[in-house]
Amino acid sequence: MFKFLQKGVTDPSKQYIAAPKDASLQSLLHEAFKVLEHRFANFDHDKAETLMYKELERELSMMGFRDGDKLAQIFKRVDFDGNGTLDFSEFLALLYLWAMNEGGDYSAFFRHPTNAAIIKKAFETMETSMLKYDVDRSRKLSIDELDAFFNEQLPQAVKCGAYKEIADETFPKEERAAGGEINFPRFMHMLYICMSKMEGNRVPGKYASPIGVAKEEYKKQQASKAKGAESPTWKFLRSAFKVLETDFARFDQSGDNYIDYSELSMGVPQRAGFERFQILSRLEHKFKLVDVDKSHAVDFFEFLYLGFLMTQEGCYSDLVEESEGQAMVMRAFVDIHSYYIKCDANQSKRLEIEDVESFSNMQFGEIPERLHQLFKENSYVSSQSKGAPVVDIMRFMKMLYLLTCEDGRYVQTKALKPGYDDKKHLIQKQGETAAIQRPPRISPVVNAKFQKSKKLGEGGQGAVYLGTYESQKVAGKVMFGKVTKEVMEDLENEVELFMKLDHPNCHYMLGAKLVADAEGPLLLTEVCDEGSLFDLYAKKQKKFDPDTALRIAKECAMGLEHLHSIGYMHRDVKSLNVFMASGYVAKVADFGMATTKPTCSDACGTVQWMAPEVLANFYHPGSTPYDKRCDVYSYGIMLWEIYHCSCPFAETGLDQMQIARAVNKNGIRPRMKDSIIRPIKDLISLCWAKRVASRPLFSEIIMTLNKIGE
Numbered sequence: 001m002f003k004f005l006q007k008g009v010t011d012p013s014k015q016y017i018a019a020p021k022d023a024s025l026q027s028l029l030h031e032a033f034k035v036l037e038h039r040f041a042n043f044d045h046d047k048a049e050t051l052m053y054k055e056l057e058r059e060l061s062m063m064g065f066r067d068g069d070k071l072a073q074i075f076k077r078v079d080f081d082g083n084g085t086l087d088f089s090e091f092l093a094l095l096y097l098w099a100m101n102e103g104g105d106y107s108a109f110f111r112h113p114t115n116a117a118i119i120k121k122a123f124e125t126m127e128t129s130m131l132k133y134d135v136d137r138s139r140k141l142s143i144d145e146l147d148a149f150f151n152e153q154l155p156q157a158v159k160c161g162a163y164k165e166i167a168d169e170t171f172p173k174e175e176r177a178a179g180g181e182i183n184f185p186r187f188m189h190m191l192y193i194c195m196s197k198m199e200g201n202r203v204p205g206k207y208a209s210p211i212g213v214a215k216e217e218y219k220k221q222q223a224s225k226a227k228g229a230e231s232p233t234w235k236f237l238r239s240a241f242k243v244l245e246t247d248f249a250r251f252d253q254s255g256d257n258y259i260d261y262s263e264l265s266m267g268v269p270q271r272a273g274f275e276r277f278q279i280l281s282r283l284e285h286k287f288k289l290v291d292v293d294k295s296h297a298v299d300f301f302e303f304l305y306l307g308f309l310m311t312q313e314g315c316y317s318d319l320v321e322e323s324e325g326q327a328m329v330m331r332a333f334v335d336i337h338s339y340y341i342k343c344d345a346n347q348s349k350r351l352e353i354e355d356v357e358s359f360s361n362m363q364f365g366e367i368p369e370r371l372h373q374l375f376k377e378n379s380y381v382s383s384q385s386k387g388a389p390v391v392d393i394m395r396f397m398k399m400l401y402l403l404t405c406e407d408g409r410y411v412q413t414k415a416l417k418p419g420y421d422d423k424k425h426l427i428q429k430q431g432e433t434a435a436i437q438r439p440p441r442i443s444p445v446v447n448a449k450f451q452k453s454k455k456l457g458e459g460g461q462g463a464v465y466l467g468t469y470e471s472q473k474v475a476g477k478v479m480f481g482k483v484t485k486e487v488m489e490d491l492e493n494e495v496e497l498f499m500k501l502d503h504p505n506c507h508y509m510l511g512a513k514l515v516a517d518a519e520g521p522l523l524l525t526e527v528c529d530e531g532s533l534f535d536l537y538a539k540k541q542k543k544f545d546p547d548t549a550l551r552i553a554k555e556c557a558m559g560l561e562h563l564h565s566i567g568y569m570h571r572d573v574k575s576l577n578v579f580m581a582s583g584y585v586a587k588v589a590d591f592g593m594a595t596t597k598p599t600c601s602d603a604c605g606t607v608q609w610m611a612p613e614v615l616a617n618f619y620h621p622g623s624t625p626y627d628k629r630c631d632v633y634s635y636g637i638m639l640w641e642i643y644h645c646s647c648p649f650a651e652t653g654l655d656q657m658q659i660a661r662a663v664n665k666n667g668i669r670p671r672m673k674d675s676i677i678r679p680i681k682d683l684i685s686l687c688w689a690k691r692v693a694s695r696p697l698f699s700e701i702i703m704t705l706n707k708i709g710e
Contacts, residue, residue, distance in 0.1 A: 160198065613630065
């Protein structure tokens with residue numbers, strides 16, 4: 001896997017490596033399902049026991065998965081309930097069909113080759129078994145065929161009673177008596193449940209719930225026991241809305257019934273750098289869809305819609321990390337989406353009153369008295385509804401809240417949003433700064449002398465902490481677990497470069513210990529109090545006046561010009577890798593991918609900032625050499641960030657690999673605002689030019705910026 005995909009990405013499946021104890025089918029399936037369950041649980045961040053397909057697609061794209069279109073086609077075949085989500089049984093079916101269509105290549109799903117091989121073998125064995133016992137060649141198994149399979153292949157399951165229990169639960173007697181048979185996805189899920197119930201198993205069985213016909217029957221039975229406010233769906237939605245009320249109130253510290261965008265962005269979890277970028281980029285895009293009045297604030301009902309949109313391509317904990325009911329909220333959003341799709345008779349993505357009545361009868365067992373009045377108050381006439389009043393998904397959720405939470409905290413309240421003040425977060429009058437004398441370097445570095453406090457960030461291999469070293473304020477990078485030879489070599493190369501750098505606009509190393517002993521390596525650097533350039537605009541919502549923007553742009557260029565002058569190219573230039581010291585002084589940082597090679601041909605960097613010639617090597621490894629001018633392209637994207645204070649490509653709503661394809665094939669670039677002065681627009685365009693020879697040197701960029709500032 002390419003370097004830009006490895007950095008900051010840990011593979012959850014490495015936490016468990018399959019190791020069948022013998023050659024038996026039981027041992028093979030046991031290990032395979034343990035790995036599969038673990039992998040699904042890792043995708044399911046909210047622990048809702050289901051995930052949006054878009055969330056899976058986005059996570060795979062972050063690991064460099066290139067076949068999203070093929071996987072999407074397969075997903076359509078396994079999305080049995082048509083709600084755009086995957087439960088565990090659908091996840092199994094998706095992976096099985098992927099293997100059949102792509103020759104069993106699971107490298108994107110399971111990085112460890114042992115796990116990938118075990119999964120491939122397990123699917124092949126389950127398919128072979130199905131075909132062997134499918135006497136009538138119907139591609140399904142009757143109860144007699146199932147009995148034969150279990151008696152011959154998994155006799156222990158029969159002996160301990162697990163098989164009978166599972167068969168009665170997942171393949172009801174009524175269905176059997178009517179001549180019913182189970183298809184392959186249900187067969188796989190039955191085997192999974194079986195492995196979780198066998199004696200001495202280590203498969204937790206988190207997803208061992210009824211599926212298929214049994215699942216639908218179960219839901220109907222539950223719904224028929226009570227109606228209206230006593231129905232399970234009503235109670236569940238009410239509980240989820242109460243969690244959402246609490247989460248909204250936690251953000252709304254002032255109690256004025258609206259949340260400012262900066263309050264939301266500051267609440268985004270402090271995840272590893274690139275993951276944080278993905279969340280904030282998605283939040284920026286979704287917030288603009290919700291913020292119709294351009295107030296840069298949301299009331300409770302807009303917050304509901306924002307949460308729903310965020311979960312369509314991710315998880316609720318991306319928005320609210322400390323929610324006490326994130327699994328419930330995620331599940332509620334998934335269910336609401338499912339209800340909405342099923343009841344949309346005209347497939348217009350809007351519901352008429354008949355559709356809402358159908359939903360109410362199906363889920364509540366009746367039509368509540370207030371339903372028609374709520375529909376009247378919240379419906380509108382759409383140009384696509386031919387004059388009929390309708391509700392969209394946002395209004396539908398509002399109706400459900402008002403219906404199930406008649407005593408709700410936000411039923412009678414109305415947020416009085418103030419007008420947006422674009423100067424509120426403006427950083428101004430930050431001109432040239434006086435040079436600050438650097439502290440002396442530390443040698444030798446002793447782990448015990450570093451007193452760490454607040455975690456500043458983490459990546460796939462280590463974490464950075466704020467702390468002190470002999471009373472001096474420092475940032476310390478420590479590594480996770482046992483340090484491999486490869487990681488040690490990367491650290492040595494990074495430190496070698498770091499110690500050569502002594503420029504006011506390059507991050508400064510104070511000292512390093514490069515010994516893989518029990519305490520591990522330790523890298524000490526200066527502290528940049530304002531965090532990264534990215535966090536400054538994306539989390540803190542800061543914006544720069546023209547003089548400050550120009551000064552920061554020049555400082556970044558000077559830091560990179562110095563790096564190039566000593567024979568290095570950075571290869572991962574981005575706003576996340578520019579740290580801001582006191583006075584908002586920019587310092588180019590993170591030299592883990594830097595190299596002295598004059599040319600390279602590996603895909604390296606981060607997609608949103610990667611030059612087209614670098615991206616070409618992602619699709620065709622080693623095909624296109626590139627040089628230091630790739631840093632100029634990346635700087636062009638960063639220059640756009642400085643003047644727009646926006647996540648690059650966020651406005652497109654595209655995921656990682658979609659952006660890569662669009663840049664590579666269509667040459668797209670972030671859209672420039674009309675308000676940006678022409679000389680800056682021209683410089684940005686030159687820097688990110690597709691034609692490498694058109695890009696200026698950093699010395700030329702600095703000269704241009706100096707002229708603009710005159």
